[in-house]
Structure formats: C-alpha cells, structure tokens
Amino acid sequence: MTVPAKMKAAVVTKPGEMKIMQVDVPAVGPNDVLVKVKATGICGTDISIYTGKYSADKLPLIPGHEFSGVIAAAGENVKGFAVGDAVTADINMSCDGCFYCSRGRKLMCPQFHQLGIHVHGSYAEYVKAPAAQLHRIPKGMSFEHAAFIEPLSCSIHAFKATDITIGSSVVIIGAGGLGIMHTQVAKLRGAAPIILVSRNQKRNEIAVKMGAVDFLIDPTKVDAVAEVRKLTGGRGADYVIESVGTPETYGQAFRMVRPGGSIAAFGITEGDATIPVNTFDLVLSELTVTGSCAGVGTDWQDAIALLQYGRINPDPLFSLKVPLEELEDALKLLMTDKNIMKIFVCPELTERVVMA
C-alpha cells in the first residue's frame, strides 16, 4: 500500500470552527501502525470538542475515536499485525507503570489520554495508533459495526461495574445510542424487567423494535419515578443506569432505585454539575453508586464477540454515512435533530448514504 505524504483531515481549529485541510500523514514510530480510515462513528464527545466544551486546550485537533480501517503501514517493531489487516484500536492510552495502571485502572492514570479526544483521531484519511492498542476485525464484520465496537465497549464496561444479576429489574434513563445499547446488554445479562425512560418517540420506537424493552416510560406524560415504583412492587428498581447526563435525571435515578440497589452513573453532565443527595438515606438504604467512563481492555474483546456472533445488531441505530466534507453539517444535524442517531464519516465516500 503506498502512503501519500499529505492527507485530507477535518480539523477543529477553534471552538465552533471546523476546516477540511491538507495535513501531513502522521509519521509512524517503530511501535505504531498507520490505519487507512474506513468509517468513524460520530459521538457526543465530538460535538463537545467542536463546541469547545471539551478538549479546548488541545486545539487544533483532528477528532474521531470510534473508527475502523485497514493497516496501511506498520513500524519495524510491530508483530502480529501486517499491512492490509482490518483493525480498530482501543483509544485509551496510559503510562502502564503507575499505581493505577499496575492495578488495571488505566482510566485513572495521570497520563491517561484518548485517541481523537486528546491526540489526533480518525476524521482523516489516515490515523496513527500504537500497535499495542489494536484489535483485529473479524472476517465478515462491516466497517460500520467495527466502528461501533468502541461505544459498545463503554456500555459493557458500565455493566461489569454494576454486576447486574439474572432476573433483576433494571431501569435505563435515556434512549441515546448507548441508552438503547444498555437495554440490549441488560437483556443479555438476564435482567427482567427492563424499563426504558425516554421522551423521544422515534428513539423509543427503535428501542422497542430492537426487542429488549419490557416497559417504556415517557417522563413527559407520567411521573417516571412513580411509574417505576408501580412496576417494581412499590420498591424501586434493583439497578438504575443514568444515561442522559443531567442533574435532573441523576436525581430521578436516586428516587427510582430500591433500598440496597445500585445506580450506574454513565451520562456525562456539565463539569460543575452537582445534585443534593440525602446522606441519611444513602447510609440506611445501603445504596451503591458506580461510575463508568470508557470501555478498556477486555471490554473491547467482549464487544467484538457480541457483534461477531450477532448477540447485538446495532443496525437500527445507524442513520447516515457521510463523506469527510460533510462532518461539520452532520455535527450540526445531530445537535438539532434528535431523531438522527448514529452517523458514520467515511473518507472514501463521495456522497451521503441513508442507512435507516
């Protein structure tokens, strides 16, 4: 595979400004590979980078972290992977030697950084990744499914933190792509019933069609907390997964969980958001709250297995495929039209493709 010197990339130059530019193809170190990008899923984090809410100190930056592609070049020390291999990469990088890394908690590493969030990512024709981060894409898996491994790994990570058991009641607040994925993973975990709380009708329809939702609660029509209690013998749910990211919905999570139950904090709020928690209840109810920030390590292998063997089919979430030049429009579309779900950016594409 011949690699050119320059490539097309979408660069966030300052908050609210994105430019399609010709930039140098990243130089590959001895332990890195260069991946020719096939697909990148747009994530809420990309919107936060574009608007300046996140990673503003890293600009100019090429975002993009839910990606798949084909190895175009490999450094001299790279073993086990070769040019032409279809891959994705765990975006979470750390020092591997500190207190946290040695305990398998790389997300807490002082040197923790993510590809496409803190260093250049995949909204470009090529992206550089350390070979140690690579995962092979199974034969027959589409590049869109492969680009979905990253977000699915985040859902799986949250479930491992909560340790949801068979037959337990689970409430998921929020029907974003990941909220809907949580319903799917909850079903695989054996949860019953699975209750989804969401106000978006189109997303609710998709979630129900995907077959893992037992009860749907529209909080604009009913008192969601009262409804959850009604569905769980008056107790509240065994587990509540907050997947919206507002103080209001976090407050609801505390009122929906039963004594002795567990809340999974997943939705990302504003950086300074807080909620009042009744500490008396917290102690007497023996509540558990688990935070969960990203899928790492084996979460990626688990996500690959679920997609490879058809345990999860995310196709109903896939709205559009667009060329790199349309990324900024796609970001704006996602900010204004909540009926659009996952959009993929494909550098080799010349025009927009409607997927669902």
Ligand SMILES: [Zn+2]
């Ligand atoms: Zn993401």
Ligand SMILES: [Zn+2]
């Ligand atoms: Zn470390």
